[in-house]
Amino acid sequence: MSFTSIPILDLAQASDPATKPQFLAELRHALLEVGFLYLKNVGIPDEFFRHVIHEGKAFFDIPDEEKLKIEMKNAPSFLGYSRLSAEITAGEIDHREQIDLSTDHPIPGPDAPLYDNLLAPNQWPSESVLPSFRPIFTDYMKRMGDISISFTSLIAEAIDLPADAFNKYFDGPGFGGRQNQPQQHKLKIVKYPDVSTLGDGKGNQGVGPHKDSMLSSYLLQASHHRGLQVQNMKGEWIDCPPIDGTLVVAIGQGLEALTQGVCVSTTHRVLSPEAGEGARYSIPFFQGVSGDAEFEDLETVGVGQVKEEIKELRRKVLERNGGRLDDVEFTFRKGGVAKTLGEATLRNRVKSHQDVGEIWYPDILESVRAEQAALAKWKSPAVETVPAVSEGKAVEAH
DSSP states (O other): OOOSSOOEEEGGGGGSTTTHHHHHHHHHHHHHHTSEEEEEOOSOOHHHHHHHHHHHHHHTTSOHHHHHTTBGGGSTTOOEEEOTTOEEETTEEEOOEEEEEESOOOOOOTTSOGGGGGSOOOOOOOTTTOTTHHHHHHHHHHHHHHHHHHHHHHHHHHTTSOTTTTGGGOOSTTSSSOTTSOOOOEEEEEEEOOGGGTOTTOOSEEEEEEOBOSSEEEEEEOSSOOOEEEEOTTSOEEEOOOOTTEEEEEEOHHHHHHTTTSSOOOOEEEEOOOTTSOOEEEEEEEOOOOTTOBHHHHHHTTTOOOOHHHHHHHHHHHHHTTSOOOSSOOOOOSSSSOSBHHHHHHHHHHHHOHHHHHHHOHHHHHHHHHHHHHHHHHHSTTOOOOOOOOOOOOBOOO
16 A cells, blocks of 8 residues: 555664664655655754744845845856745746755866856845855754765665665765865755736646755755645655654655665656745755766766665565556666766756846857757657657755
8 A cells, every 4th residue: 555644754763773673664665655755853953943934934035136146147156045936847837935045165176067156155035134044044054064964874784785785875084075175055945826826827846856966965944834635656745744843854766866766766756835825934955976977987886786685675665566656757867968976967057047047158048948848849749759768857845
């Protein structure tokens, strides 16, 4: 039977030898059968979470002129403020307002690959209007980066891989990527207005159906609203409501690819709040992966072979459910224009934020639009040719 609710795991159990085996068993179940889970007792005090939520909500109350000073299209990094309804998912407009942040990096040098433009300083709101915003979110991203790396090692253990199996794909001292810079992680602060503020005919798509792109993401649901929904193997949409003291963890397509399909990346969406309910707020954190990682390595070398007995557990899940109904195709694969994760990420950012692409990446945008036109033509019943596989649409939102 396909899942009808999202499991809740207690991370504190992973640090106690007496309870760790039970934790890993519960984690394995969530990875193989759900692709989503709630995580409690993550090691961040509730008071700090409250500060994060307060500062996140406060951003949307500053004057519009202050927001526009740090608008995303001001820089080639895709960091900064996005106006309401400025992003596209599944071919439809997402009705949300947001700011994108990441682990701070210096501006890349002239010899760096183009995708290093994504590694850049943040566009922070002025301290004159939000004096605590930058230090709180810098601290939060650092804490969440540490938690995500540690949790990835637990994922490896849960499917009988070495605890450090994924370390080759992270930047930073002691990892397998670039040693001279920290791993970039990303974070969004998102406001979903209720449908009464959107106008007639705008629909209720906060974020359209999608899968996350890399390894794992960690959502802090910052208001009481429902809206996040997860698609089970029967194609049914299951609510993932806010639960105090938890983060919602989503498994990305990168993790599914690296584990030969054992860890499932689950389709999810966000519905805008109903009229009169007020805005929904969320603060998703996205674990980063080295942009230099190549699809060829990811698919042919990766983290090594997952044991056959673990793969058999996943096969039995599929058999019990009669297969997997899914609104979103799995798109994390080689064969497209991009050869590295950095190139694919840059193209996907251009797809999502075409106003930024028009200014900073017109050649990529032209290629993306040609690819989209070819896909639209292929979907026409009168056309029988199949286009080349693309690297797909990587979405970052909850």
